[in-house]
Amino acid sequence: MHDIRHLVGVRAAPEDVYRALATIDGLAGWWTEQTSGSAEAGGTIDFRFPNGAFAMKVVDQVPGRSVRWTVIDGPEEWVGTEIRWDLRQEDDFTKLVFTHAGWREPVEFMHHCSTKWAVYILSLKQLVETGTGAPSPHDPKIDSWD
Numbered sequence: 001m002h003d004i005r006h007l008v009g010v011r012a013a014p015e016d017v018y019r020a021l022a023t024i025d026g027l028a029g030w031w032t033e034q035t036s037g038s039a040e041a042g043g044t045i046d047f048r049f050p051n052g053a054f055a056m057k058v059v060d061q062v063p064g065r066s067v068r069w070t071v072i073d074g075p076e077e078w079v080g081t082e083i084r085w086d087l088r089q090e091d092d093f094t095k096l097v098f099t100h101a102g103w104r105e106p107v108e109f110m111h112h113c114s115t116k117w118a119v120y121i122l123s124l125k126q127l128v129e130t131g132t133g134a135p136s137p138h139d140p141k142i143d144s145w146d
Contacts, residue, residue, distance in 0.1 A: 004100040004114045006121050009093040012128045014064040017094045020128050021067045021085050030124040030133035044072065049136050051145065054078060077109050096121070112145050 010017050020026035027045065028035040034048035041061050047054045055073035059082070060066070067085040071078040081102040088095050098121055103110050119139055127133030134140070 001101070002103040002106045002110065004098075004103070004110065004117055006098040006114075006118055008096050008098075008121055008125055009090070010096055010125045010128050011093055014087040014089050014094045016128050017087055017096060017124070018064050018067070020124055022061050022063075026127075028135060030127040030135050031120050032136040033138075034136075045069070056083065075109070077103065077105075077107060078113075096124075109145070112143060115142055116146075 020030060022039055024035055024037065024039050024045070027039065027047070032047050032049055035045065036048075037043060037045040037055075039045055039058060041058050043058045045056045045058065047056070053074060054071060056069035057072050058067075059070050060068040065087055069083045071081050071083065073079065081100060084097075084099045084101065086097040086099075088097075098117065100113070100117060116139075119142065120135075123133040123135060123139060139146075
């Protein structure tokens, strides 16, 4: 299995980053404006983009510390993978460790997704630090999959 991993420091408290990851309004502020569903543990969140959609089962949440989803619908390469957000305070920053785990093969689409995850994680950082993110459809387009 193959994983996508990213690390970013966010100049904010872990609770502020957690709210952006664990609420529908927070997610819509940095990933895609078309976010709906239940962000509670056990719920399902639907994310819609101009070229597709994803559904995530919320597996677990620990306020201020972590969020974990399993992909239950979307592109074939994503279904069954796990997305984890781990947070920890370090000085004036929250260290956000992102993992998209369980890719069967490191296909070209995985490389695209790694870059797009980086774009959206920077949008999350921007949202928490400034109050304004760059969710889809306002995100930078990087290739033909966008």
